[in-house]
Amino acid sequence: MGLKGKIGIALGAVVIAVAAAVGYMMFVMAPPSDLDLARSKKTAKGLYAVEIAPENPAFERNMLHGWIATVKTADGVAVEDAQITVDGGMPQHGHGLPTAPQVTAALGDGRYRIEGVRFNMSGWWEFKLHVSAAAGEDDVTFNLSL
Ligand SMILES: [Cu+2]
Structure with missing residues (x-):
């Protein structure tokens, strides 16, 4: 050669x-050091205020678990008939959620149970909710750092 x-x-x-x-x-x-980890946010267009909380605060990576999403109007009135879909993934890895979480129950007072959530890797996850209700359709993205 x-x-x-x-x-x-x-x-x-x-x-x-x-x-x-x-x-x-x-x-x-x-994850970015300035990542907004707030679990209570306005939706993108400002139609709703959404708060999320894990049903098991001690959830860990790889654990199948649920979240409660509380949806209110911008004026703070509980939204009872919302259709909510869940999406998300890891922006730094370019992949989505490993499961297809679903809203399985409306619990009243604007609270909805989301089941089937699992985060299978450490790092920055986006947890996105699409909310459709009387006020219109809107989206909110929460950041989680695992
Ligand atoms: Cu990943």
Whole structure:
């Protein structure tokens, strides 16, 4: 093999090593230090105020668990007939939730039980709720750091 070939192989190895290092750094990337971890937020258009709370405050990674979402209008009136869908994922990893959480019960006073939540990795998770009720459709994204 000539010198050119050897240089080519060496450069190729460097490129692969750098790509692997960058990939690994993205994988273990810490959540942003200024991440808003509030569990009570206005929806994007301001139609609703939503609060979320885990049913088991000691939930851990990989544990299937539920959340209670409390939905109120911007004026603070409990929303009783909301249709809520759940989405989310890890923005730094480019993947969604490992399960398909569902609202399984309306508990009254604007509270809804979401079952089937599982976070299978450490890091920054987005937990997104789409709320459809009399005031209209709106979205809210919560950040969780596991
Ligand atoms: Cu991930």
